[in-house]
Amino acid sequence: MAQSQAEIxxxxxxRPSRTPKEALQEWLPKLVLAPxxxxxxxxxxxxIIFTAVLSVSGSKLLPDFSTWVGLGNYVxxxxxxxxxxxxxxxxxxxxxxxxxxSVLGLGLAILLDQKIRAxxxxxxxxxxxxxxxxxxxxxxxxxxxxxxxGLEHVMQDWGWTSFSFRWIKEGQYAIYTIxxxxxxxxxxxxxxxxxxxxxxxxxxxxxxxxxxxxSTVTIYRRIIIPLMRPVFLSAFVVLAHLAIKSYDLVVAMxxxxxxxxxxxxxxxxxxxxxxxxxxxxxxxxxxxxxxMIFAIIVPYLYSELGGKNERR
Amino acid sequence: xxxxxxxxxxxxxxxxxxxxxxxxxxxxxxxxxxxxxxEAAALDVLKKKLESQGITWKDMPVAGGGGEAAMTALxxxxxxxxxxxxxxxxxFDITDWAKQGVVGDLTxxxxxxxWDKVIPTALQAFSKYDGKWIAAPVNVHSTNWVWxxxxxxxxxxxxxxxxxxxxxxVLDKMKxxxxxxxxxxGQAWQDATIFDAVVLGIGTDFYKSSMxxxxxxxxxxxKMVEAFDRMAKLRTYVDKDFSGRDxxxxxxxxxxxKAGMQFxxxxxxxxxxxxxxxxxxxxxCVRFPGTQGAVTFNSDQFMMFKVGANQQKAxxxxxxxxxxxxxxxxxxxxxxxxxxxxxxPDTAFDDCGKKGMKDLAEANTSxxxxxxxxxxxxxxxxxKNAMYDVITRHFNGEMDSKAAAKALxxxxxxxxM
Numbered sequence: 001m002a003q004s005q006a007e008i009x010x011x012x013x014x015r016p017s018r019t020p021k022e023a024l025q026e027w028l029p030k031l032v033l034a035p036x037x038x039x040x041x042x043x044x045x046x047x048i049i050f051t052a053v054l055s056v057s058g059s060k061l062l063p064d065f066s067t068w069v070g071l072g073n074y075v076x077x078x079x080x081x082x083x084x085x086x087x088x089x090x091x092x093x094x095x096x097x098x099x100x101x102s103v104l105g106l107g108l109a110i111l112l113d114q115k116i117r118a119x120x121x122x123x124x125x126x127x128x129x130x131x132x133x134x135x136x137x138x139x140x141x142x143x144x145x146x147x148x149x150g151l152e153h154v155m156q157d158w159g160w161t162s163f164s165f166r167w168i169k170e171g172q173y174a175i176y177t178i179x180x181x182x183x184x185x186x187x188x189x190x191x192x193x194x195x196x197x198x199x200x201x202x203x204x205x206x207x208x209x210x211x212x213x214x215s216t217v218t219i220y221r222r223i224i225i226p227l228m229r230p231v232f233l234s235a236f237v238v239l240a241h242l243a244i245k246s247y248d249l250v251v252a253m254x255x256x257x258x259x260x261x262x263x264x265x266x267x268x269x270x271x272x273x274x275x276x277x278x279x280x281x282x283x284x285x286x287x288x289x290x291x292m293i294f295a296i297i298v299p300y301l302y303s304e305l306g307g308k309n310e311r312r
Numbered sequence: 313x314x315x316x317x318x319x320x321x322x323x324x325x326x327x328x329x330x331x332x333x334x335x336x337x338x339x340x341x342x343x344x345x346x347x348x349x350x351e352a353a354a355l356d357v358l359k360k361k362l363e364s365q366g367i368t369w370k371d372m373p374v375a376g377g378g379g380e381a382a383m384t385a386l387x388x389x390x391x392x393x394x395x396x397x398x399x400x401x402x403x404f405d406i407t408d409w410a411k412q413g414v415v416g417d418l419t420x421x422x423x424x425x426x427w428d429k430v431i432p433t434a435l436q437a438f439s440k441y442d443g444k445w446i447a448a449p450v451n452v453h454s455t456n457w458v459w460x461x462x463x464x465x466x467x468x469x470x471x472x473x474x475x476x477x478x479x480x481x482v483l484d485k486m487k488x489x490x491x492x493x494x495x496x497x498g499q500a501w502q503d504a505t506i507f508d509a510v511v512l513g514i515g516t517d518f519y520k521s522s523m524x525x526x527x528x529x530x531x532x533x534x535k536m537v538e539a540f541d542r543m544a545k546l547r548t549y550v551d552k553d554f555s556g557r558d559x560x561x562x563x564x565x566x567x568x569x570k571a572g573m574q575f576x577x578x579x580x581x582x583x584x585x586x587x588x589x590x591x592x593x594x595x596x597c598v599r600f601p602g603t604q605g606a607v608t609f610n611s612d613q614f615m616m617f618k619v620g621a622n623q624q625k626a627x628x629x630x631x632x633x634x635x636x637x638x639x640x641x642x643x644x645x646x647x648x649x650x651x652x653x654x655x656x657p658d659t660a661f662d663d664c665g666k667k668g669m670k671d672l673a674e675a676n677t678s679x680x681x682x683x684x685x686x687x688x689x690x691x692x693x694x695x696k697n698a699m700y701d702v703i704t705r706h707f708n709g710e711m712d713s714k715a716a717a718k719a720l721x722x723x724x725x726x727x728x729m
Binding site: 060061062063076079080081082142146147148166168169171254255257258259260261271274275276277278 | 380383384387390391408409411412498499500552553555556692693694697701704705707708709710719723726
């Protein structure tokens with residue numbers, strides 16, 4: 001025992017003296033990363049803390065650190081009819097947006113994966129809406145859905161006089177028009193994700209299934225789609241945080257109207273902080289939104305990063 | 313490498329240092345959102361006047377959201393400790409900024425020129441804080457106007473309505489004539505502009521107790537239910553595509569004869585004039601039925617910020633220029649509003665402008681000049697927007713009048729916290 005320690009100790013203590021070059025090599029990555037690390041620390045996490053502090057202060061027009069209201073802003077927030085509307089809208093918007101995008105995206109990807117002709121032409125057509133900003137999408141769909149100038153008007157001009165599609169003007173349906181525009185924009189992107197996933201499926205597995213006499217439907221249902229689980233997860237995370245952040249699309253399409261029918265949490269945050277001089281309540285709503293996003297992202301990161309280590 | 317970094321850092325510090333050097337003494341930096349054609353032309357009058365006195369005008373236009381974007385820009389400037397000289401502002405925003413202790417003091421000029429005597433008292437409530445003049449009012453817009461297409465009115469009897477019942481009669485006839493009686497855009501502030509006039513039409517005392525004093529009994533009382541009932545009635549005269557329409561498109565409907573009338577502040581007049589229409593022959597301007605003699609107003613003011621001692625002279629000169637009668641006349645003729653002081657001759661104004669000036673002076677003496685709720689001159693932003701929510705929800709049919717009156721009480725109580 002004593003002997004083995006004696007053998008090891010010199011090995012541990014004996015280190016060849018490092019040349020400056022080696023020292024630099026060791027420090028360089030840290031040096032290069034340090035500025036961006038510091039910037040992220042201040043401008044992301046520092047400001048999260050700043051917002052959290054604001055949310056328990058009585059700030060109105062400007063940040064005000066002399067009055068403290070505890071959880072008062074949160075209580076007022078959850079008693080405010082507009083916030084409740086915003087949460088309901090988020091539930092409708094997020095669930096429909098995620099489900100419809102995933103289903104459409106997967107469907108398109110499967111169809112495109114049938115080794116069809118001109119795939120290279122068709123794929124970008126579906127993908128291009130993603131290149132537009134939500135503001136452009138919003139304005140275009142606002143005009144397209146406006147009964148006075150858009151779809152309804154054109155249909156009636158063409159002779160289908162009883163045609164009526166005026167959801168964007170009706171309080172209880174307006175949020176669904178935003179879903180339509182958002183789905184149009186994002187489903188091509190989800191398709192691309194699934195397409196990448198489908199291309200990664202091992203052909204041997206499919207051949208084996210074919211030899212066993214499985215039909216194409218069975219192969220997709222029992223083998224390929226279950227293999228897409230990680231893609232579903234990634235798509236869910238990407239779409240969910242887009243849904244929670246949804247602001248520009250709503251502003252461009254309805255600006256929260258008719259009435260307050262299409263308010264979303266992000267719109268609420270902006271309007272209260274900057275329009276209504278209620279910075280405290282605005283900060284509280286921002287913190288709630290952040291918690292919602294963390295509730296989605298953290299389990300995802302955990303399963304992606306932590307989970308892999310366990311499996312190995 | 314390290315030395316290069318250091319030099320770079322020093323250079324950038326020097327550059328930001330140069331950037332922060334205070335502006336020249338004879339310069340005013342003005343933050344405003346008057347960027348559209350007529351507004352910019354009106355502001356140019358002030359710019360030229362200042363330049364003739366050797367003061368440079370540093371323009372900082374931030375358009376968008378009826379001043380909301382400008383206020384956001386202002387937050388950043390004030391937080392950085394570098395506010396502009398003068399900022400276009402409305403109503404309670406001025407008071408809110410004054411509370412932050414960042415505004416300047418114009419009392420010296422105001423006393424010398426006797427602003428107290430010529431500027432309506434209701435305006436002074438916003439231009440003064442804690443006994444000191446902090447802002448120079450530029451104009452007065454009154455919001456309880458009705459703009460009627462003359463042809464449509466002639467087809468509907470020819471007499472401009474003076475009471476609620478007459479208004480309904482005219483609207484019914486216009487509907488029977490096959491046009492959309494009211495040109496309106498479904499945006500919260502436009503709904504609230506009509507609501508202002510409807511409440512004022514029910515009674516000036518009622519307007520004061522509900523919209524300005526925020527008396528819960530008035531906010532939730534029978535008269536408020538009546539006001540919401542009237543809103544619901546007006547809703548039936550609006551075309552089906554009104555939601556989200558901008559106000560100037562609604563004006564265009566009246567100009568083209570597609571709609572009969574519009575309830576809107578006097579900035580709508582500019583749209584009619586631009587279309588080559590003449591007051592009295594092509595369109596008619598009257599006060600909202602039942603509100604003749606009373607005026608709800610909003611007033612653009614230039615709020616002055618605390619600046620260095622070397623810039624104060626330019627700031628005071630600017631304030632003095634804004635209140636000079638010749639500027640007040642020249643500016644407001646172009647802008648469509650009326651002067652913020654009551655002693656300006658009305659010779660340069662058209663018929664609607666003359667009527668507006670006469671009504672303003674009359675309402676000022678009789679104590680019936682009130683800040684407009686819809687335009688942030690009756691209540692701070694939080695209360696105003698809380699009212700917007702209820703008014704626009706009710707107007708879009710989400711609740712009935714009784715529920716709306718009750719919701720109004722709750723919304724105001726919550727926003728006042």
